[in-house]
Amino acid sequence: MNDKHMPVLEVKDIVKRFGGLVAVNKVSMKVFPGEVVGLLGDNGAGKSTLIKVVSGVYHQDEGQVFFNGDEVKINNPMDAIRLGIETIYQDLALAENLNVYSNIFLGREKLKKALGLIEVLDHDYMHRESKKVLDQLGIEIPSLKNKIKMLSGGQRQSVAISRSIYWNAKLLIMDEPTAALGVAEQRKVLDLVRTLSSHGVGIIIISHQLYDVFQVSHRLVILRRGEKVGELIVKETNPDEVVSLIVGAELVQNSGR
Amino acid sequence: MSVENIRKLSGTKREWVVLLGRSWIYLFLLGEIIIFSFLGTGFFSAKNFQNIMVNSMTIMLLAAGQTFVIITGGIDLSVGFVMGFASVVSAKMMVSFYALGFPPGLAILSGVLITMLIGFLPGLLNGFLVTKMKVPPFIATFGMYGIAYGFSEIISYNVPITNLPPGVGDFGNGYLLYYLPGKFLTWFRQPAGLARAEIRELVSIVPNIFIISLLIILVFWFILNRTQFGQHTFAIGGNIDAARRSGINVDRHLMKVYVISSFFASLGGIMYVLRFVNGRADAGSVRMLDSVVAVVIGGASLYGGTGGMIGTLIGTFIIGVLETGMVNLGIPTFNKYIYVGVILILAVLIDQFFPELIRKGE
Numbered sequence: 001m002n003d004k005h006m007p008v009l010e011v012k013d014i015v016k017r018f019g020g021l022v023a024v025n026k027v028s029m030k031v032f033p034g035e036v037v038g039l040l041g042d043n044g045a046g047k048s049t050l051i052k053v054v055s056g057v058y059h060q061d062e063g064q065v066f067f068n069g070d071e072v073k074i075n076n077p078m079d080a081i082r083l084g085i086e087t088i089y090q091d092l093a094l095a096e097n098l099n100v101y102s103n104i105f106l107g108r109e110k111l112k113k114a115l116g117l118i119e120v121l122d123h124d125y126m127h128r129e130s131k132k133v134l135d136q137l138g139i140e141i142p143s144l145k146n147k148i149k150m151l152s153g154g155q156r157q158s159v160a161i162s163r164s165i166y167w168n169a170k171l172l173i174m175d176e177p178t179a180a181l182g183v184a185e186q187r188k189v190l191d192l193v194r195t196l197s198s199h200g201v202g203i204i205i206i207s208h209q210l211y212d213v214f215q216v217s218h219r220l221v222i223l224r225r226g227e228k229v230g231e232l233i234v235k236e237t238n239p240d241e242v243v244s245l246i247v248g249a250e251l252v253q254n255s256g257r
Numbered sequence: 258m259s260v261e262n263i264r265k266l267s268g269t270k271r272e273w274v275v276l277l278g279r280s281w282i283y284l285f286l287l288g289e290i291i292i293f294s295f296l297g298t299g300f301f302s303a304k305n306f307q308n309i310m311v312n313s314m315t316i317m318l319l320a321a322g323q324t325f326v327i328i329t330g331g332i333d334l335s336v337g338f339v340m341g342f343a344s345v346v347s348a349k350m351m352v353s354f355y356a357l358g359f360p361p362g363l364a365i366l367s368g369v370l371i372t373m374l375i376g377f378l379p380g381l382l383n384g385f386l387v388t389k390m391k392v393p394p395f396i397a398t399f400g401m402y403g404i405a406y407g408f409s410e411i412i413s414y415n416v417p418i419t420n421l422p423p424g425v426g427d428f429g430n431g432y433l434l435y436y437l438p439g440k441f442l443t444w445f446r447q448p449a450g451l452a453r454a455e456i457r458e459l460v461s462i463v464p465n466i467f468i469i470s471l472l473i474i475l476v477f478w479f480i481l482n483r484t485q486f487g488q489h490t491f492a493i494g495g496n497i498d499a500a501r502r503s504g505i506n507v508d509r510h511l512m513k514v515y516v517i518s519s520f521f522a523s524l525g526g527i528m529y530v531l532r533f534v535n536g537r538a539d540a541g542s543v544r545m546l547d548s549v550v551a552v553v554i555g556g557a558s559l560y561g562g563t564g565g566m567i568g569t570l571i572g573t574f575i576i577g578v579l580e581t582g583m584v585n586l587g588i589p590t591f592n593k594y595i596y597v598g599v600i601l602i603l604a605v606l607i608d609q610f611f612p613e614l615i616r617k618g619e
Contacts, residue, residue, distance in 0.1 A: 077502060093502065095495030097562035098488075106492055107503030109485045120483040 006069050008033050008202040009054065009085070009171050014063035016049050023049040025226040026063070031171060031202040036193060038213035038234075039206045041223035042246055047206050050223070051173055054204075055087040056080040068170070086164035087173040093160040096149040100141055101130035103148060104163045133166040134158075137195055154185030158192060171202040178212050190216050210239050222246055281607060282554055282571045285600075289575065293582035300585050307432075310467040311532075313577030315340070315525050315541065317570065319548035320555075321474050322521030324569045325481065325514045327552050330494045330561025331387065331394035333515065335401035336522040336548055339379045340541030342405040343526025347372035348418035348536025351425065361422035369527050376523025377516050379405055384512030398515075402545070409538035417537040421530070429531030432461035433468055466528050473524070477517070478566035490514065494561030547576050550597055554604045575600065 007030040016024040024046040031037050041047045052058040054065065056074040064071055067083050074080050080087070094103045102109075105126045112122040130144050139158040141151065148156060157177060164172060177193070178186040193216045197203060207213050213220065214234060222230040222245045230245040277284070294301035319336045326333045350368035355361060379401050386397035435443045437451075437459050451459065481487035489510050492500040501507050522541070529540045553559065554575055555568025580593055 078504060081502070081504070093499055095492045095499050095562070097491055097495035102488065102492075103499075106499065107489075107505045109488055111485060114483070118479075119485065121485060121488060 005032075007031055007066070008068060009204075010066040011050070011054065012064045012066070014050060014053055014060045014065075016046075016053055016058060016060050022226050024053070024060075024223075027223065027226075027228045028063075029221050029228070029231070031204060033170070033202050034197050034200045035219065036197050036203045036205060036217045038217035038220045039204055039223070040210075040213065040220055040242065040246055044225075045223040045246075046226040047223055048175070049226075051087065051175065051204065051206060054080070055085060055173060081167075084168055084170035085173065086167075086169040086171070087175065088157065088160050088164065088177065089175055093163075094148045094156060097147060099147050100144040100151075100159055101126045103159055104130045104133070104166055106163075108167065129166070130162070133162045137162055137165065137192060139192065152185060153181050154188050157181075157189055161192060161196070165196065165199070165201070169201060171204070172196060173204045173206075175206050176208070177205060178207060178209055186212065210242065214239065224248060278607060278610075282556070282568065282575065282604075286571055286575050286578065289578045289582065293578065293585060297582060297585040300582060305581065305585070307461070307464055307467070309574070309577050309581045311464045312581055313573050314466055314470045314528060315544055316547045316551055316576055317474065317573045318470055318521045318525040318528065319541065319544050320551040320569045320573050321477055321566065322518030323548045323552045324555070324557060324564050324566060325477075325490055326394070326518045327549075327557045327559060328481075328490050328494045328561060328564045329511060329514050330497070330559075331511070331514070332398065332549065332559065333383065333518040333522075334395065334398040334545055335379055335383060335405055336518060336525075337541040337543065337545030338402050338405040338409065338538070339376070339519050339522035340526040340529065340544060341538045342379070342409040342412075343372050343376050343523035344529045344536040344540040345409040345413045345418060345526075345538055346375055346536075347527050348421060348530050349412055351421050351530070352418060355422040361424050364422045365425055368530075372523060372527055373520070376520050376526075378519070379522075380516035380519030381512065383519065384515035387515065388508035388511050406538060406542075413536065413538055415538075417535045419535045421534050421536075425531060426534045428465055429528065429533075431465045432463055433465060434462040436460040436462060466532065470524075470528070473521075474566060474570065481566055486510075486513075491562060494563070496562075546594075547597065550601045550604075551576055553601060556608075558608065 009031045010029075012028045013026045014024055014028070015022065015026055027046070027050055029037070029039075039047050039051070049058060053060045054074070056077040056079050059075065065074060066072065067085070072079075072083060074083070074085075077087075095106060098106070101123075110122040110125045110129075111119040112125070114120045127144055134141060134144070137158070139155075139162060141155055141158070148159065151159070161172065174193070177189050181189065190212060193203060193205070197216075205213060205217060217234050220230070220232045220234060220237070220242060221228060222232070222242065224246065230242075232242065290301075299305060319340065323333055323336060347368045350371055351364050354364035354367050359367065383394075383398050383401050386392040386400075387394050390397075431445060431447075433445065435447050437448075437455060440455075441448060445465075447459070481490065489500065489505050492503075492505065493507055493510060497507060525541055525544070526536075530536050551572035552564060552569050554572035555564060555570070557564025557568070576593075576597060579596055580590060583590055583593055
């Protein structure tokens with residue numbers, strides 16, 4: 001399955017309309033295992049809509065989605081999660097009143113029999129397993145018994161990511177992962193992205209922070225007004241070229257004069 | 258004192274403030290008991306404490322269900338009148354079955370069991386409205402408050418249902434143990450053929466309905482704290498979207514939570530009939546406020562995500578001790594509401610001033 005030549009995700013000619021508005025117009029892209037793809041574009045370019053199609057929030061009007069080479073129908077977010085497509089949102093993912101390991105196991109709690117009859121939560125097991133996955137990803141959190149509300153933004157994000165990795169995510173979609181984080185925290189999250197990539201996870205990053213995207217991405221896909229206007233290898237391009245694609249080359253030239 | 262001031266305090270002092278913030282309800286309860294013991298007559302006695310237990314039972318049952326609802330971020334305003342509804346329905350059933358020629362014991366048991374089944378209905382409807390129809394819990398259960406009350410009045414023709422089969426009050430007013438010093442010890446039943454003087458000396462230990470309620474509450478404490486169901490209850494209150502996204506069937510869970518609440522309220526109504534040997538539509542009318550107050554004093558936030566059975570139990574006793582103590586002192590009980598109101602606001606204020614410190618870690 002982890003064939004380097006087979007994309008973990010491929011979308012083909014995706015079209016999504018909202019009434020008369022074409023939010024995404026025949027966009028195709030691929031993500032290979034271990035590859036970090038930056039999805040760039042101005043507000044309203046269609047990034048979020050495209051991502052929501054992949055994560056099951058919206059359903060495309062035209063086009064196909066392939067996961068590990070097989071065509072899939074993703075009707076709701078649970079379908080996506082079951083396939084191994086996880087979307088990390090800034091606030092949506094965690095229950096702040098529960099501790100770290102409870103969040104990692106949320107909805108899939110490990111149970112054990114008490115007195116041979118009643119199923120109760122197996123806290124020790126969940127604590128142990130969570131510790132393992134955090135260590136594996138090099139994430140440091142003082143105590144896994146701490147509630148999420150006591151953690152920093154970056155730590156929260158790490159917990160959300162560890163959860164998806166623990167449950168075998170093959171593709172991570174990160175929506176503005178570094179927004180609202182301090183500089184040190186941003187660096188940690190970007191390190192984590194590199195670690196995940198080395199573990200063979202495919203990653204799509206949406207971000208307005210070009211600098212961050214350039215640091216971790218292998219390839220960039222640029223959307224403008226719902227259409228794909230460019231696909232660049234990071235090593236072969238520079239921020240100027242990318243910006244001109246994002247806003248439209250004419251505009252840059254005009255403002256340059 | 259603000260959180261900033263507390264942060265500035267040195268180690269030990271700060272620990273004390275935090276300890277106080279966390280355990281003020283225990284101290285408050287203790288304070289109440291001490292004050293009433295000094296002011297009242299015969300307040301500090303085993304008999305009176307059993308009295309408090311019995312009197313607190315209704316609040317405890319309603320509040321136990323309410324705890325689940327409030328932890329999910331909802332509220333159940335219908336519990337008081339669902340309790341009245343259950344008391345009217347069960348009393349009516351007992352009367353009808355007895356009139357049909359059932360032996361009293363069977364008539365009572367049938368009334369109790371059928372009412373327990375009917376008791377699920379208001380909760381199902383509340384849950385349906387909240388989850389499928391997206392009606393805010395406040396409105397859905399407030400509607401149910403009126404509906405349950407109206408139906409109870411219709412069923413009871415606006416008067417308490419009386420003339421229940423003989424023996425209804427035996428269980429509700431009975432005790433686990435009867436003990437006459439030096440003579441005998443019996444379970445559940447008062448020994449027959451006692452002389453007047455002996456009855457006066459008879460010691461009754463632990464009211465039946467207290468045991469039943471405590472058992473049920475223990476079971477639900479366990480469910481809330483040790484099981485997946487409890488964990489999901491907290492998760493929904495903490496972040497409903499996260500709960501949904503992690504595959505929890507939130508709608509079904511909320512449905513169950515509202516059913517639990519209405520089950521407890523119905524149980525309260527049945528207990529009322531077993532104790533007072535009548536059924537009335539307003540049996541629990543004032544208890545809705547008490548139940549919410551008990552849960553909030555117990556550390557639950559109305560925004561959901563926090564709360565617990567032990568806290569609710571203490572909150573219940575704070576109200577129960579207050580009520581009994583005021584009766585003991587001869588103060589009209591409606592004064593209670595002033596204090597209950599003050600305590601509620603105090604609880605919320607403490608919650609706001611100490612949040613980070615109190616809720617640190619586990």
